[in-house]
Amino acid sequence: xxxxxxxxxxxxxxxxxxxxxxxxxxxxxxxxxxxxxxxxxxxxxxxxxxxxxxxxxxxxxxxxxxxxxxxxxxxxxxxxxxxxxxxxxxxxxxxxxxxxxxxxxxxxxxxxxxxxxxxxxxxxxxxxxxxxxxxxxxxxxxxxxxxxxxxxxxxxxxxxxxxxxxxxxxxxxxxxxxxxxxxxxxxxxxxxxxxxxxxxxxxxxxxxxxxxxxxxxxxxxxxxxxxxxxxx
Numbered sequence: 001x002x003x004x005x006x007x008x009x010x011x012x013x014x015x016x017x018x019x020x021x022x023x024x025x026x027x028x029x030x031x032x033x034x035x036x037x038x039x040x041x042x043x044x045x046x047x048x049x050x051x052x053x054x055x056x057x058x059x060x061x062x063x064x065x066x067x068x069x070x071x072x073x074x075x076x077x078x079x080x081x082x083x084x085x086x087x088x089x090x091x092x093x094x095x096x097x098x099x100x101x102x103x104x105x106x107x108x109x110x111x112x113x114x115x116x117x118x119x120x121x122x123x124x125x126x127x128x129x130x131x132x133x134x135x136x137x138x139x140x141x142x143x144x145x146x147x148x149x150x151x152x153x154x155x156x157x158x159x160x161x162x163x164x165x166x167x168x169x170x171x172x173x174x175x176x177x178x179x180x181x182x183x184x185x186x187x188x189x190x191x192x193x194x195x196x197x198x199x200x201x202x203x204x205x206x207x208x209x210x211x212x213x214x215x216x217x218x219x220x221x222x223x224x225x226x227x228x229x230x231x232x
Contacts, residue, residue, distance in 0.1 A: 007080040009113075011072040019062050019069055020183055020210060025174045029066065032172060033073045036151075050171040051151045054117075056159035057176030060209030063155040066174075067113040070153065077110040084116045095140040105150040112148075118156040120166070138163065145169045181206045184213055191217045199224035 016029060035042060035049040042049060053070075055063040064080070071078035081101055105112035120138055142165060145152065154170065156162060167173070179187065184206055191214060192200040202220040205213065 009068060009071075009078045009080055011068040011078050014065060014068040014072050016066075016069045016073060019065050020179065020187060021062065021066070022177070025066075025176070028172055028174055029070065032070065036074055052145065052148065052170045052172070053151075053153045054159070054167065054170035054173045055153065055155045055176060056173070057157070058178050058209060059157050060211030061176040061178060062210060063176055064113070064115065067111065067153045067155070070151070071111040074111070074151070076151065077108060078113060079105060079110055080113045080115055082115045084119045095137050098137075098141060099144060102144045102148055102150075105152075106148065109150055111151045111153060114152070114154040116156070117154040117166075118158040118161055120162075138166070142166065142169065178207070179210060179213075184208070184210075187213055188217060192221070195221055195225075198228065 016026065016033075021029070032050050032053065036051075039049050055066060057063065067080075068078055079101075102112065104110075120134075120141060145166075146169065159167070159175075184204070187210055188202070188204050192202060199221050202217055202224075205216055208216070
């Protein structure tokens with residue numbers, strides 16, 4: 001893993017209003033944005049802003065989009081790092097590479113999004129020859145999180161396997177759940193309304209994530225559009 005593994009993401013077209021969030025999560029995220037807006041005034045009272053956020057829940061339910069919306073709302077760059085890349089690196093060198101990533105985010109006061117955060121939790125419990133190295137890596141990560149001055153967001157699909165010492169580092173922890181039928185219907189409605197009426201009627205599936213629902217809707221809409229164009 002190197003600095004080149006960081007992905008600088010364009011967040012200009014994503015805001016919190018575009019994301020389906022529970023009321024609790026929306027209020028919590030709006031509070032984070034407000035705290036950053038009044039950061040200097042809060043610090044006059046010795047009150048730090050929440051700048052370490054843990055997002056957890058099933059894949060495809062909006063964690064990455066939420067990080068993008070936060071970065072956009074604050075006018076900050078968003079760097080994404082997939083921590084699964086750690087396990088394919090030489091573990092002994094990973095701590096220094098990870099430090100370089102944090103240093104870059106701190107220098108630029110960017111938003112650093114650590115995706116697949118559970119890979120570290122899994123690796124710590126692995127019964128293999130690298131377990132000692134992984135424990136040292138996790139200790140290094142804890143130190144980097146403690147020293148981090150940038151806005152840090154971590155995401156995991158498996159919060160239950162994370163080490164409690166890691167979880168405690170995050171001031172805000174927000175759970176994401178699979179959408180209900182009503183939420184998915186609202187989401188489907190928002191997807192199809194901008195297309196011609198002739199292609200808006202699609203088969204809807206439930207018990208799936210927002211990302212899966214979008215893929216399903218887009219496949220059907222594209223098929224309908226292409227069929228129409230072939231008749232022109």
